[in-house]
Amino acid sequence: xxxxxxxxxxxxxxxxxxxxxxxxxxxxxxxxxxxxxxxxxxxxxxxxxxxxxxxxxxxxxxxxxxxxxxxxxxxxxxxxxxxxxxxxxxxxxxxxxxxxxxxxxxxxxxxxxxxxx
Amino acid sequence: xxxxxxxxxxxxxxxxxxxxxxxxxxxxxxxxxxxxxxxxxxxxxxxxxxxxxxxxxxxxxxxxxxxxxxxxxxxxxxxxxxxxxxxxxxxxxxxxxxxxxxxxxxxxxxx
Numbered sequence: 001x002x003x004x005x006x007x008x009x010x011x012x013x014x015x016x017x018x019x020x021x022x023x024x025x026x027x028x029x030x031x032x033x034x035x036x037x038x039x040x041x042x043x044x045x046x047x048x049x050x051x052x053x054x055x056x057x058x059x060x061x062x063x064x065x066x067x068x069x070x071x072x073x074x075x076x077x078x079x080x081x082x083x084x085x086x087x088x089x090x091x092x093x094x095x096x097x098x099x100x101x102x103x104x105x106x107x108x109x110x111x112x113x114x115x116x117x
Numbered sequence: 118x119x120x121x122x123x124x125x126x127x128x129x130x131x132x133x134x135x136x137x138x139x140x141x142x143x144x145x146x147x148x149x150x151x152x153x154x155x156x157x158x159x160x161x162x163x164x165x166x167x168x169x170x171x172x173x174x175x176x177x178x179x180x181x182x183x184x185x186x187x188x189x190x191x192x193x194x195x196x197x198x199x200x201x202x203x204x205x206x207x208x209x210x211x212x213x214x215x216x217x218x219x220x221x222x223x224x225x226x227x228x
Contacts, residue, residue: 035217037163037219044120044206044219044220044221044222045155045157045163045206045208045219045222046219047208047215047216047217047218047219050216050217059214059215059216060214060215061215062215095162095163100168101151101169102149102150102151102152102153102168102169102210103151103153103165103168103169103208104153104155104163104165104208105165105168105174106165107162107163107164108162109162110162
């Protein structure tokens with residue numbers, strides 16, 4: 001059974017940093033690309049970032065490019081999202097997700113990030 | 118890059134069929150067969166319902182079907198049931214460096 005467990009969310013001040021983690025199990029982690037998707041309170045889904053199975057290729061939404069960094073440790077079956085220079089508009093539930101070609105087939109339960117002073 | 122366009126809401130009575138549209142451009146929906154659909158109940162994580170335009174993952178009811186014509190993709194739910202009441206999002210691969218784009222979301226209400 002595929003399981004994705006996010007951690008690291010919380011309250012942070014504007015301009016601050018936070019690192020999210022996602023522990024994956026139930027599949028061969030290094031064989032699959034992974035993504036982060038977020039959802040602001042009461043709003044729709046927004047794709048944030050993706051990384052290839054090897055970690056060699058990364059992709060970002062324009063809204064986070066230059067501020068967020070996605071990475072993975074295949075020896076630990078763990079996905080990360082380093083978030084710097086956080087803004088109020090980054091407040092959202094962040095979902096860790098397993099990719100299949102052209103889609104996301106499994107989602108974690110999400111971790112809430114609140115950016116506020 | 119703007120989100121794909123979906124109607125804000127669609128409703129139907131139990132047993133009826135409804136269709137949710139998802140309009141993009143030739144750089145996303147119209148250019149690739151990587152359109153997917155997700156169902157999200159309140160407070161829950163999204164669930165994949167359709168991938169590659171019209172394919173259903175194992176375990177998803179055959180009451181859900183997908184199609185595409187030009188720059189517009191569609192999700193049809195036949196034999197509408199109370200449990201189908203949820204938010205639905207489309208998504209597409211895009212040729213831009215951002216890789217994926219989601220739709221604005223549609224609230225499906227079962228009357």
